[in-house]
Amino acid sequence: MLQTPGAMACALLFRLLLLMALAAPSQGNGPGPTSRLRYSRFLDPSNVIFLRWDFDLEAEIITFELQVRTAGWVGLGVTNRYTNVGSDLVVGGVLPDGNIYFSDQHLVDEDTLAEDGSQDAELQGLTEDAVYTTMRFSRPFRSCDPHDQDITSDTMRVLATYGLDDTLKLDRERTFVKSIFLLQIFHPDDLDVPEDTIIHDLEITDFLIPEDDTTYACTFLPLPIVSKKHHIYKRENPTRQNYLLRYNELFEPKLVHHNETMVHHILVYACGNASTLPTGISDCYGADPAFSLCSQVIMGWAVGGTSYQFPDDVGISLGTPLDPQWIRLEIHYSNFHNLPGVYDSSGIRMYYTATLRKYDMGVLQLGFFTFPIHFIPPGAESFMSYGLCKTEKFEEMNGAPVPDIQVFGYLLHTHLAGRALQAVQYRNGTQFRTICKDDSYDFNLQETRDLPHLVEIKPGDELLVECHYQTLDRDSLTFGGPSTVNEMCLVFLFYYPRNNISSCMGYPDIIYVAHEMGEEASDPMEGMMAMNNVEWTPENIKKAEKACKEAQQMVIIKTIDEIVENTTGWISEIIPTPRGPCLESSGGKVAPQDKIPAGFRAAPMALSGSETATPRHLPLAALFFGQGALSWLLATLQVGV
DSSP states (O other), rough: OOOHHHHHHHHHHHHHHHHHHHHSTTSSSSOOOOOOOEEEOOOOOOOOOOEEEEEETTTTEEEEEEEEEESSSSEEEEEEOOOOOOOOEEEEEETSSSOOOEEEEEEEEEEEEEEESSOOOEEEEEEEEOOOOEEEEEEESSOOOTTSSSOSSSSSSEEEEEOOSSSOOOOGGGGEEEEEOOOOOOOOOSSOOOOOOOEEEEEOOOOOSSSEEEEEEEEEEEEEOOOOOOEEEEEEEEEETTEEEEEOOBBBEEEEETTTTTEEEEEEEEOOOOOOOOOOOTTTTTOOOGGGGOOOEEEETTTTTOBBBBOOEEEEESSTTTSSSSEEEEEEEEEETOOOSSSEEEEEEEESSOOOEEEOEEEEEEEOTTTTOOOOTTSSSSSEEEEEEEGGHHHHTTTTTOOOOOEEEEEEEETTTTTEEEEEEEETTTTEEEEETTOOTTTTTTOOOOEEEEEOTTTEEEEEEEEEEOOOOOOOOBBBSTTTSSSSEEEEEESSSSSSSOOOOOOOHHHHHHTTTTTOOOOOOHHHHHGGGOOOOOOHHHHHHHHHSSSSEEEEOOOOOOOOEEEOOOOOOOOOOOOOOOOOOOOBOTTTTTTTTTTTTSSOOOOTTTTTOOOBBBOHHHHHHHHHHHHHHHHTTTTTT
8 A cells, every 4th residue: 555755754753753652761860861860960160061960870870961151062060079080071072064963981091082882872962052061861879890990979079171163182171070969869959948937047246256266256156036846947047248148957056158168167066954054255165164064066067068957757846845945156266367357147047937847856976075185196097997886875864765867867076187077886796787888988068968768776775986087198096186286086967856965976995095005105195195105107097097997985975954874895897898790781872973872771862051042963863864854754744644
């Protein structure tokens, strides 16, 4: 039976639509080529490079959309802390004739690219208009290509670069690296915002920042007086004076514009209602010990952090007899340039509501008891510190049974020498799970992060924090302390339901450590002083690390009412968590001569941000049938059926 040209065109069009449907990403394979990508960030100081991304945690697929103000090629990948050599880089562009090129590559050296043997990036779109080149692709968290960096829950150092034309040549002036936590579980738009929201600011007003390198300024402020129970659920980021960036978050730093680089962190501590509190602003850890009262952290922000919102069923209780009426606001200033005459009015903006959530939340501080026992040798390629928590006394100190702790988020904290942290859970003497970790910690990106699943901590569990330091640039001991050039080793766990335990931290028997290092010591202070007598060779660095790990741990547990109990314990071995299987690729390279690019599910199309100009891209039907077939189809459709 003969078909009319119109019928043939309809059949061909049907085939086109069927192929488009088959090519669409199936559910569970990550965001499709037109899906909204929830997260975004500029990657360079001039806002030339804009990145959007989203991910499918179950399928372990991440999708990126890179938009660059250029008519040349663009590239996006992942690098490490120390060098760009070996970084993976997905590159693509649109030629003047409209053809596209796209491939998965890596850096052989700082200036040279080489194509990977395995093509693991899957193209979803590649366009160029009068302003932007936009490339959208997906890739597995972990491919089987040794040249590809894994996408993990660590801090990722995202590498972006571009050219002014289609010549693939790296230019260091157009290459940027930015630390990003890519796998944040909850996006603010996914969470509820109550209509009866009330705003309250907790801030220091017109404080003259001292010309010292480090200042810890503290003041005590009342929480809002309410007639019935409320929940604090949200904070926002006023990052400029008289200008607010509006997000749907729980609490947020309030930083004065010219002081942003000076504010290292802001913490809000709940005070017990029996506490007698001082007035004014003073050094948190100075001559007056009253300014260090109140030790239960309830909110916090650190340098590099952005906004954070608690899950919809969790809030900080406000207004009941058990809730704090006052808080201690602590702001850590780092005035390394010793600037005079700088006044500051930073703080935290919180949002609260009478629309109650299901659970009252709390914060448990873990880690190495900061002062005075903590030390890190100079010249260390690697040095591990450990802080133990034993929960067996929690019920006794809480004054009531402690329900199982449900941990939903965390904040990791060290200073400049920190390279990695992890918190590990033990049950009945056996390692149970890794609660949270970051093997690529960046001091300049400290933010509250979501756990992919709730972590349950039962009474009797042991919690161990391990911190990894590097001090190759130091020629003297680094001690634990508040200054940025001192060190800390802390993990804050955000959990529900709330109990009265504020912190549970450990430190090693320093007298034992001193004896192992061949030094005499009869008390902890002598033990710490003895560390100055050690010649810190690589052998002695490892010897000290081993001694600190084998020494008995002194565990200090504290409640919100400043009740303190001590116990002891021993450091257990940490068994590394095995990595999951890698994902084989079907190949995703696209060469300009390709008519039907192999290995990707969706054809290039105009992307968000490019709608205002006519894009250069290979038409969708041409990818399935070739340019000639497309011309025939369009001409035939004009005939009609």
